[in-house]
Amino acid sequence: MDGKQKETPPGGQRFVVHYGTEPKLKRRKRNVTSDTEDCQSNQELLARSAGGTKRKNQAKQKKGPAKKQRCLLDWDEDKNSPEELKRIYLSSNMLEQWCHRPFFANTVTGCFVRVAIQECSRNPLYCIAEIMSVMETEQVYQLGSTRTNLGMELRHAGIKQIVTLLSASNQEFLVSEFQQWKLAMMNAGMQFPTPETISKKEQAIKEATNHTFTDKEIDFIVERKNRFRMTPLNYARKKIELLDQLHRAKACGDVFRVTATQEELEKLAMGRPFR
Structure with missing residues:
Protein backbone atom coordinates (compact mmCIF):
# COMPACT_ATOMS: atom_id res chain seq x y z
CA MET A 1 0.00 0.00 0.00
CA ASP A 2 1.70 3.22 -1.20
CA GLY A 3 4.94 1.25 -1.58
CA LYS A 4 5.95 1.86 2.04
CA GLN A 5 7.75 -0.59 4.25
CA LYS A 6 5.82 -2.35 6.96
CA GLU A 7 5.74 -0.49 10.25
CA THR A 8 4.37 -1.48 13.62
CA PRO A 9 1.97 1.06 15.14
CA PRO A 10 2.77 1.99 18.74
CA GLY A 11 -0.32 0.87 20.64
CA GLY A 12 -2.75 1.82 17.92
CA GLN A 13 -5.62 2.58 20.30
CA ARG A 14 -5.05 6.22 21.13
CA PHE A 15 -3.27 9.26 19.74
CA VAL A 16 -0.74 10.69 22.18
CA VAL A 17 -1.10 14.44 22.63
CA HIS A 18 0.16 16.34 25.66
CA TYR A 19 -1.25 19.76 26.43
CA GLY A 20 0.29 22.34 28.73
CA THR A 21 3.56 20.47 29.17
CA GLU A 22 6.05 23.17 28.19
CA PRO A 23 9.52 22.40 29.63
CA LYS A 24 10.62 24.51 32.57
CA LEU A 25 13.99 26.23 32.22
CA LYS A 26 16.46 25.66 35.02
CA ARG A 27 18.40 28.62 36.35
CA ARG A 28 22.15 28.33 36.33
CA LYS A 29 23.90 28.89 39.66
CA ARG A 30 26.87 31.24 39.77
CA ASN A 31 29.50 31.50 42.46
CA VAL A 32 30.01 35.07 43.68
CA THR A 33 33.45 35.51 45.18
CA SER A 34 33.18 39.09 46.37
CA ASP A 35 30.85 42.06 46.77
CA THR A 36 32.65 43.85 43.90
CA GLU A 37 32.13 40.95 41.50
CA ASP A 38 28.53 40.69 42.65
CA CYS A 39 27.94 44.37 41.91
CA GLN A 40 29.61 44.09 38.52
CA SER A 41 27.58 41.00 37.69
CA ASN A 42 24.36 42.75 38.62
CA GLN A 43 25.27 45.70 36.41
CA GLU A 44 26.02 43.36 33.55
CA LEU A 45 22.72 41.57 34.03
CA LEU A 46 20.83 44.86 34.06
CA ALA A 47 22.58 45.95 30.87
CA ARG A 48 21.83 42.64 29.18
CA SER A 49 18.23 42.77 30.34
CA ALA A 50 17.83 46.29 29.01
CA GLY A 51 19.42 45.31 25.73
CA GLY A 52 17.25 42.21 25.45
CA THR A 53 14.10 44.18 26.22
CA LYS A 54 15.04 46.76 23.61
CA ARG A 55 15.62 44.08 20.99
CA LYS A 56 12.32 42.40 21.86
CA ASN A 57 10.46 45.70 21.55
CA GLN A 58 12.11 46.36 18.19
CA ALA A 59 11.19 42.90 16.99
CA LYS A 60 7.57 43.36 18.08
CA GLN A 61 7.35 46.73 16.32
CA LYS A 62 8.88 45.44 13.09
CA LYS A 63 7.76 41.81 12.74
CA GLY A 64 5.54 40.69 15.59
CA PRO A 65 2.22 42.45 14.87
CA ALA A 66 2.40 41.87 11.12
CA LYS A 67 3.05 38.14 11.55
CA LYS A 68 0.26 37.78 14.11
CA GLN A 69 -2.16 39.73 11.96
CA ARG A 70 -1.31 37.62 8.91
CA CYS A 71 -1.93 34.42 10.90
CA LEU A 72 -5.31 35.65 12.10
CA LEU A 73 -6.30 36.73 8.62
CA ASP A 74 -5.43 33.30 7.25
CA TRP A 75 -7.87 31.70 9.71
CA ASP A 76 -11.12 33.16 8.42
CA GLU A 77 -14.00 32.35 10.78
CA ASP A 78 -16.49 31.81 7.96
CA LYS A 79 -14.32 29.76 5.61
CA ASN A 80 -12.44 27.86 8.34
CA SER A 81 -15.46 26.53 10.22
CA PRO A 82 -16.24 23.09 11.70
CA GLU A 83 -18.79 22.56 8.93
CA GLU A 84 -16.10 23.02 6.28
CA LEU A 85 -13.80 20.47 7.90
CA LYS A 86 -16.66 17.98 8.32
CA ARG A 87 -16.91 17.83 4.52
CA ILE A 88 -13.74 15.72 4.53
CA TYR A 89 -14.24 13.90 7.83
CA LEU A 90 -14.24 10.08 7.82
CA SER A 91 -15.92 7.84 10.39
CA SER A 92 -14.66 4.44 11.52
CA ASN A 93 -17.49 2.79 9.58
CA MET A 94 -16.25 4.37 6.36
CA LEU A 95 -12.70 3.19 7.02
CA GLU A 96 -13.96 -0.33 7.69
CA GLN A 97 -16.06 -0.32 4.53
CA TRP A 98 -13.25 0.96 2.28
CA CYS A 99 -10.10 -0.55 3.79
CA HIS A 100 -9.82 -3.40 1.23
CA ARG A 101 -10.59 -1.29 -1.82
CA PRO A 102 -7.72 -0.57 -4.23
CA PHE A 103 -8.21 3.19 -4.03
CA PHE A 104 -8.38 3.31 -0.21
CA ALA A 105 -5.02 5.02 0.45
CA ASN A 106 -5.49 7.70 -2.20
CA THR A 107 -9.02 8.45 -1.03
CA VAL A 108 -8.42 8.80 2.72
CA THR A 109 -5.05 10.60 2.60
CA GLY A 110 -5.71 14.26 3.34
CA CYS A 111 -9.01 13.55 5.11
CA PHE A 112 -9.59 13.98 8.84
CA VAL A 113 -10.63 11.62 11.64
CA ARG A 114 -11.52 11.93 15.31
CA VAL A 115 -9.23 9.87 17.53
CA ALA A 116 -8.99 9.23 21.26
CA ILE A 117 -6.07 10.82 23.09
CA GLN A 118 -6.94 9.57 26.57
CA GLU A 119 -8.56 6.26 27.47
CA CYS A 120 -11.38 6.74 29.95
CA SER A 121 -14.59 4.74 30.29
CA ARG A 122 -16.83 7.70 31.12
CA ASN A 123 -15.35 10.84 29.61
CA PRO A 124 -12.78 10.01 26.92
CA LEU A 125 -10.86 12.87 25.33
CA TYR A 126 -10.61 13.16 21.55
CA CYS A 127 -8.73 15.26 19.05
CA ILE A 128 -8.91 15.93 15.31
CA ALA A 129 -6.11 14.52 13.18
CA GLU A 130 -5.28 14.50 9.48
CA ILE A 131 -4.49 11.23 7.67
CA MET A 132 -1.04 11.75 6.14
CA SER A 133 -0.51 8.26 4.69
CA VAL A 134 -1.60 4.61 4.82
CA MET A 135 0.72 1.64 5.16
CA GLU A 136 0.70 -2.08 5.89
CA THR A 137 1.88 -3.13 9.35
CA GLU A 138 2.93 -6.40 10.96
CA GLN A 139 -0.21 -6.39 13.11
CA VAL A 140 -3.33 -8.15 11.79
CA TYR A 141 -6.44 -7.18 13.78
CA GLN A 142 -10.23 -7.34 13.73
CA LEU A 143 -11.91 -4.23 12.34
CA GLY A 144 -15.65 -4.60 12.73
CA SER A 145 -16.75 -7.48 10.51
CA THR A 146 -13.44 -7.70 8.65
CA ARG A 147 -9.73 -8.13 9.37
CA THR A 148 -6.85 -5.98 8.15
CA ASN A 149 -3.24 -5.04 8.79
CA LEU A 150 -3.44 -1.42 7.68
CA GLY A 151 -2.13 1.47 9.73
CA MET A 152 -2.37 5.20 9.13
CA GLU A 153 -0.01 8.02 9.96
CA LEU A 154 -1.94 10.83 11.64
CA ARG A 155 -0.95 14.44 12.24
CA HIS A 156 -2.39 16.70 14.91
CA ALA A 157 -0.83 20.10 14.24
CA GLY A 158 2.91 19.26 14.46
CA ILE A 159 2.51 15.85 16.15
CA LYS A 160 2.65 12.69 14.02
CA GLN A 161 1.93 9.12 15.03
CA ILE A 162 1.12 5.78 13.39
CA VAL A 163 -2.07 4.11 14.65
CA THR A 164 -4.44 1.36 13.51
CA LEU A 165 -7.80 2.07 11.88
CA LEU A 166 -9.39 1.08 15.20
CA SER A 167 -8.31 4.43 16.63
CA ALA A 168 -10.86 6.39 14.56
CA SER A 169 -14.14 7.36 16.19
CA ASN A 170 -17.51 6.79 14.57
CA GLN A 171 -18.87 10.09 15.89
CA GLU A 172 -18.30 13.53 14.40
CA PHE A 173 -15.94 15.85 16.26
CA LEU A 174 -17.31 18.45 18.68
CA VAL A 175 -17.00 22.21 18.25
CA SER A 176 -14.74 22.33 21.32
CA GLU A 177 -12.45 19.73 19.71
CA PHE A 178 -12.36 21.80 16.52
CA GLN A 179 -11.41 24.91 18.51
CA GLN A 180 -8.62 23.00 20.25
CA TRP A 181 -7.32 21.71 16.89
CA LYS A 182 -7.54 25.19 15.39
CA LEU A 183 -5.52 26.67 18.27
CA ALA A 184 -2.91 23.90 17.98
CA MET A 185 -2.62 24.53 14.23
CA MET A 186 -2.17 28.29 14.74
CA ASN A 187 0.48 27.73 17.42
CA ALA A 188 2.31 25.39 15.05
CA GLY A 189 2.13 27.98 12.24
CA MET A 190 0.01 25.69 10.06
CA GLN A 191 -2.92 26.65 7.87
CA PHE A 192 -6.47 25.40 7.41
CA PRO A 193 -6.99 23.22 4.30
CA THR A 194 -7.68 25.43 1.30
CA PRO A 195 -11.16 25.47 -0.31
CA GLU A 196 -9.65 23.77 -3.37
CA THR A 197 -8.22 20.96 -1.25
CA ILE A 198 -11.50 20.44 0.60
CA SER A 199 -13.51 20.37 -2.65
CA LYS A 200 -11.09 17.89 -4.22
CA LYS A 201 -11.15 15.51 -1.24
CA GLU A 202 -14.93 15.82 -0.91
CA GLN A 203 -15.28 14.79 -4.55
CA ALA A 204 -12.96 11.82 -3.95
CA ILE A 205 -15.13 10.71 -1.03
CA LYS A 206 -18.28 10.91 -3.16
CA GLU A 207 -16.64 8.91 -5.95
CA ALA A 208 -15.53 6.23 -3.48
CA THR A 209 -19.04 6.02 -2.02
CA ASN A 210 -20.73 5.66 -5.43
CA HIS A 211 -17.99 3.64 -7.14
CA THR A 212 -18.99 0.86 -9.55
CA PHE A 213 -16.51 -2.00 -9.27
CA THR A 214 -14.95 -3.81 -12.18
Whole structure:
Protein backbone atom coordinates (compact mmCIF):
# COMPACT_ATOMS: atom_id res chain seq x y z
CA MET A 1 0.00 0.00 0.00
CA ASP A 2 1.70 3.22 -1.20
CA GLY A 3 4.94 1.25 -1.58
CA LYS A 4 5.95 1.86 2.04
CA GLN A 5 7.75 -0.59 4.25
CA LYS A 6 5.82 -2.35 6.96
CA GLU A 7 5.74 -0.49 10.25
CA THR A 8 4.37 -1.48 13.62
CA PRO A 9 1.97 1.06 15.14
CA PRO A 10 2.77 1.99 18.74
CA GLY A 11 -0.32 0.87 20.64
CA GLY A 12 -2.75 1.82 17.92
CA GLN A 13 -5.62 2.58 20.30
CA ARG A 14 -5.05 6.22 21.13
CA PHE A 15 -3.27 9.26 19.74
CA VAL A 16 -0.74 10.69 22.18
CA VAL A 17 -1.10 14.44 22.63
CA HIS A 18 0.16 16.34 25.66
CA TYR A 19 -1.25 19.76 26.43
CA GLY A 20 0.29 22.34 28.73
CA THR A 21 3.56 20.47 29.17
CA GLU A 22 6.05 23.17 28.19
CA PRO A 23 9.52 22.40 29.63
CA LYS A 24 10.62 24.51 32.57
CA LEU A 25 13.99 26.23 32.22
CA LYS A 26 16.46 25.66 35.02
CA ARG A 27 18.40 28.62 36.35
CA ARG A 28 22.15 28.33 36.33
CA LYS A 29 23.90 28.89 39.66
CA ARG A 30 26.87 31.24 39.77
CA ASN A 31 29.50 31.50 42.46
CA VAL A 32 30.01 35.07 43.68
CA THR A 33 33.45 35.51 45.18
CA SER A 34 33.18 39.09 46.37
CA ASP A 35 30.85 42.06 46.77
CA THR A 36 32.65 43.85 43.90
CA GLU A 37 32.13 40.95 41.50
CA ASP A 38 28.53 40.69 42.65
CA CYS A 39 27.94 44.37 41.91
CA GLN A 40 29.61 44.09 38.52
CA SER A 41 27.58 41.00 37.69
CA ASN A 42 24.36 42.75 38.62
CA GLN A 43 25.27 45.70 36.41
CA GLU A 44 26.02 43.36 33.55
CA LEU A 45 22.72 41.57 34.03
CA LEU A 46 20.83 44.86 34.06
CA ALA A 47 22.58 45.95 30.87
CA ARG A 48 21.83 42.64 29.18
CA SER A 49 18.23 42.77 30.34
CA ALA A 50 17.83 46.29 29.01
CA GLY A 51 19.42 45.31 25.73
CA GLY A 52 17.25 42.21 25.45
CA THR A 53 14.10 44.18 26.22
CA LYS A 54 15.04 46.76 23.61
CA ARG A 55 15.62 44.08 20.99
CA LYS A 56 12.32 42.40 21.86
CA ASN A 57 10.46 45.70 21.55
CA GLN A 58 12.11 46.36 18.19
CA ALA A 59 11.19 42.90 16.99
CA LYS A 60 7.57 43.36 18.08
CA GLN A 61 7.35 46.73 16.32
CA LYS A 62 8.88 45.44 13.09
CA LYS A 63 7.76 41.81 12.74
CA GLY A 64 5.54 40.69 15.59
CA PRO A 65 2.22 42.45 14.87
CA ALA A 66 2.40 41.87 11.12
CA LYS A 67 3.05 38.14 11.55
CA LYS A 68 0.26 37.78 14.11
CA GLN A 69 -2.16 39.73 11.96
CA ARG A 70 -1.31 37.62 8.91
CA CYS A 71 -1.93 34.42 10.90
CA LEU A 72 -5.31 35.65 12.10
CA LEU A 73 -6.30 36.73 8.62
CA ASP A 74 -5.43 33.30 7.25
CA TRP A 75 -7.87 31.70 9.71
CA ASP A 76 -11.12 33.16 8.42
CA GLU A 77 -14.00 32.35 10.78
CA ASP A 78 -16.49 31.81 7.96
CA LYS A 79 -14.32 29.76 5.61
CA ASN A 80 -12.44 27.86 8.34
CA SER A 81 -15.46 26.53 10.22
CA PRO A 82 -16.24 23.09 11.70
CA GLU A 83 -18.79 22.56 8.93
CA GLU A 84 -16.10 23.02 6.28
CA LEU A 85 -13.80 20.47 7.90
CA LYS A 86 -16.66 17.98 8.32
CA ARG A 87 -16.91 17.83 4.52
CA ILE A 88 -13.74 15.72 4.53
CA TYR A 89 -14.24 13.90 7.83
CA LEU A 90 -14.24 10.08 7.82
CA SER A 91 -15.92 7.84 10.39
CA SER A 92 -14.66 4.44 11.52
CA ASN A 93 -17.49 2.79 9.58
CA MET A 94 -16.25 4.37 6.36
CA LEU A 95 -12.70 3.19 7.02
CA GLU A 96 -13.96 -0.33 7.69
CA GLN A 97 -16.06 -0.32 4.53
CA TRP A 98 -13.25 0.96 2.28
CA CYS A 99 -10.10 -0.55 3.79
CA HIS A 100 -9.82 -3.40 1.23
CA ARG A 101 -10.59 -1.29 -1.82
CA PRO A 102 -7.72 -0.57 -4.23
CA PHE A 103 -8.21 3.19 -4.03
CA PHE A 104 -8.38 3.31 -0.21
CA ALA A 105 -5.02 5.02 0.45
CA ASN A 106 -5.49 7.70 -2.20
CA THR A 107 -9.02 8.45 -1.03
CA VAL A 108 -8.42 8.80 2.72
CA THR A 109 -5.05 10.60 2.60
CA GLY A 110 -5.71 14.26 3.34
CA CYS A 111 -9.01 13.55 5.11
CA PHE A 112 -9.59 13.98 8.84
CA VAL A 113 -10.63 11.62 11.64
CA ARG A 114 -11.52 11.93 15.31
CA VAL A 115 -9.23 9.87 17.53
CA ALA A 116 -8.99 9.23 21.26
CA ILE A 117 -6.07 10.82 23.09
CA GLN A 118 -6.94 9.57 26.57
CA GLU A 119 -8.56 6.26 27.47
CA CYS A 120 -11.38 6.74 29.95
CA SER A 121 -14.59 4.74 30.29
CA ARG A 122 -16.83 7.70 31.12
CA ASN A 123 -15.35 10.84 29.61
CA PRO A 124 -12.78 10.01 26.92
CA LEU A 125 -10.86 12.87 25.33
CA TYR A 126 -10.61 13.16 21.55
CA CYS A 127 -8.73 15.26 19.05
CA ILE A 128 -8.91 15.93 15.31
CA ALA A 129 -6.11 14.52 13.18
CA GLU A 130 -5.28 14.50 9.48
CA ILE A 131 -4.49 11.23 7.67
CA MET A 132 -1.04 11.75 6.14
CA SER A 133 -0.51 8.26 4.69
CA VAL A 134 -1.60 4.61 4.82
CA MET A 135 0.72 1.64 5.16
CA GLU A 136 0.70 -2.08 5.89
CA THR A 137 1.88 -3.13 9.35
CA GLU A 138 2.93 -6.40 10.96
CA GLN A 139 -0.21 -6.39 13.11
CA VAL A 140 -3.33 -8.15 11.79
CA TYR A 141 -6.44 -7.18 13.78
CA GLN A 142 -10.23 -7.34 13.73
CA LEU A 143 -11.91 -4.23 12.34
CA GLY A 144 -15.65 -4.60 12.73
CA SER A 145 -16.75 -7.48 10.51
CA THR A 146 -13.44 -7.70 8.65
CA ARG A 147 -9.73 -8.13 9.37
CA THR A 148 -6.85 -5.98 8.15
CA ASN A 149 -3.24 -5.04 8.79
CA LEU A 150 -3.44 -1.42 7.68
CA GLY A 151 -2.13 1.47 9.73
CA MET A 152 -2.37 5.20 9.13
CA GLU A 153 -0.01 8.02 9.96
CA LEU A 154 -1.94 10.83 11.64
CA ARG A 155 -0.95 14.44 12.24
CA HIS A 156 -2.39 16.70 14.91
CA ALA A 157 -0.83 20.10 14.24
CA GLY A 158 2.91 19.26 14.46
CA ILE A 159 2.51 15.85 16.15
CA LYS A 160 2.65 12.69 14.02
CA GLN A 161 1.93 9.12 15.03
CA ILE A 162 1.12 5.78 13.39
CA VAL A 163 -2.07 4.11 14.65
CA THR A 164 -4.44 1.36 13.51
CA LEU A 165 -7.80 2.07 11.88
CA LEU A 166 -9.39 1.08 15.20
CA SER A 167 -8.31 4.43 16.63
CA ALA A 168 -10.86 6.39 14.56
CA SER A 169 -14.14 7.36 16.19
CA ASN A 170 -17.51 6.79 14.57
CA GLN A 171 -18.87 10.09 15.89
CA GLU A 172 -18.30 13.53 14.40
CA PHE A 173 -15.94 15.85 16.26
CA LEU A 174 -17.31 18.45 18.68
CA VAL A 175 -17.00 22.21 18.25
CA SER A 176 -14.74 22.33 21.32
CA GLU A 177 -12.45 19.73 19.71
CA PHE A 178 -12.36 21.80 16.52
CA GLN A 179 -11.41 24.91 18.51
CA GLN A 180 -8.62 23.00 20.25
CA TRP A 181 -7.32 21.71 16.89
CA LYS A 182 -7.54 25.19 15.39
CA LEU A 183 -5.52 26.67 18.27
CA ALA A 184 -2.91 23.90 17.98
CA MET A 185 -2.62 24.53 14.23
CA MET A 186 -2.17 28.29 14.74
CA ASN A 187 0.48 27.73 17.42
CA ALA A 188 2.31 25.39 15.05
CA GLY A 189 2.13 27.98 12.24
CA MET A 190 0.01 25.69 10.06
CA GLN A 191 -2.92 26.65 7.87
CA PHE A 192 -6.47 25.40 7.41
CA PRO A 193 -6.99 23.22 4.30
CA THR A 194 -7.68 25.43 1.30
CA PRO A 195 -11.16 25.47 -0.31
CA GLU A 196 -9.65 23.77 -3.37
CA THR A 197 -8.22 20.96 -1.25
CA ILE A 198 -11.50 20.44 0.60
CA SER A 199 -13.51 20.37 -2.65
CA LYS A 200 -11.09 17.89 -4.22
CA LYS A 201 -11.15 15.51 -1.24
CA GLU A 202 -14.93 15.82 -0.91
CA GLN A 203 -15.28 14.79 -4.55
CA ALA A 204 -12.96 11.82 -3.95
CA ILE A 205 -15.13 10.71 -1.03
CA LYS A 206 -18.28 10.91 -3.16
CA GLU A 207 -16.64 8.91 -5.95
CA ALA A 208 -15.53 6.23 -3.48
CA THR A 209 -19.04 6.02 -2.02
CA ASN A 210 -20.73 5.66 -5.43
CA HIS A 211 -17.99 3.64 -7.14
CA THR A 212 -18.99 0.86 -9.55
CA PHE A 213 -16.51 -2.00 -9.27
CA THR A 214 -14.95 -3.81 -12.18
CA ASP A 215 -14.32 -7.56 -12.13
CA LYS A 216 -10.62 -6.89 -11.57
CA GLU A 217 -11.35 -4.66 -8.57
CA ILE A 218 -13.73 -7.26 -7.11
CA ASP A 219 -11.03 -9.93 -7.40
CA PHE A 220 -8.62 -7.57 -5.63
CA ILE A 221 -11.08 -7.00 -2.76
CA VAL A 222 -11.80 -10.71 -2.38
CA GLU A 223 -8.06 -11.50 -2.38
CA ARG A 224 -7.41 -8.88 0.31
CA LYS A 225 -10.22 -10.15 2.55
CA ASN A 226 -9.29 -13.76 1.99
CA ARG A 227 -5.69 -12.95 2.92
CA PHE A 228 -6.67 -12.01 6.47
CA ARG A 229 -9.47 -14.52 7.08
CA MET A 230 -9.08 -16.87 10.02
CA THR A 231 -10.21 -19.67 7.67
CA PRO A 232 -9.37 -18.69 4.06
CA LEU A 233 -12.17 -19.11 1.51
CA ASN A 234 -11.58 -20.90 -1.78
CA TYR A 235 -13.12 -18.18 -3.93
CA ALA A 236 -12.90 -19.97 -7.29
CA ARG A 237 -14.45 -23.20 -5.99
CA LYS A 238 -17.28 -21.40 -4.20
CA LYS A 239 -18.06 -19.31 -7.28
CA ILE A 240 -18.25 -22.42 -9.50
CA GLU A 241 -20.62 -24.10 -7.00
CA LEU A 242 -22.91 -21.07 -6.87
CA LEU A 243 -22.97 -20.66 -10.66
CA ASP A 244 -23.90 -24.32 -10.99
CA GLN A 245 -26.71 -23.87 -8.45
CA LEU A 246 -27.92 -20.78 -10.31
CA HIS A 247 -27.97 -22.68 -13.64
CA ARG A 248 -29.99 -25.56 -12.15
CA ALA A 249 -32.40 -23.19 -10.41
CA LYS A 250 -33.08 -21.35 -13.67
CA ALA A 251 -33.58 -24.64 -15.52
CA CYS A 252 -36.18 -25.71 -12.95
CA GLY A 253 -37.88 -22.32 -12.93
CA ASP A 254 -37.24 -21.91 -9.21
CA VAL A 255 -37.46 -18.11 -8.89
CA PHE A 256 -36.86 -18.10 -5.13
CA ARG A 257 -33.70 -20.21 -5.49
CA VAL A 258 -32.46 -18.05 -8.35
CA THR A 259 -32.80 -14.89 -6.24
CA ALA A 260 -31.13 -16.50 -3.21
CA THR A 261 -28.20 -17.80 -5.28
CA GLN A 262 -27.69 -14.41 -6.94
CA GLU A 263 -27.52 -12.82 -3.49
CA GLU A 264 -24.89 -15.37 -2.47
CA LEU A 265 -22.87 -14.52 -5.58
CA GLU A 266 -23.04 -10.82 -4.71
CA LYS A 267 -21.83 -11.55 -1.18
CA LEU A 268 -19.00 -13.60 -2.57
CA ALA A 269 -18.00 -10.76 -4.89
CA MET A 270 -17.93 -8.24 -2.03
CA GLY A 271 -16.30 -10.68 0.41
CA ARG A 272 -19.22 -10.63 2.88
CA PRO A 273 -20.02 -13.65 5.07
CA PHE A 274 -22.63 -16.22 3.95
CA ARG A 275 -25.74 -17.29 5.79
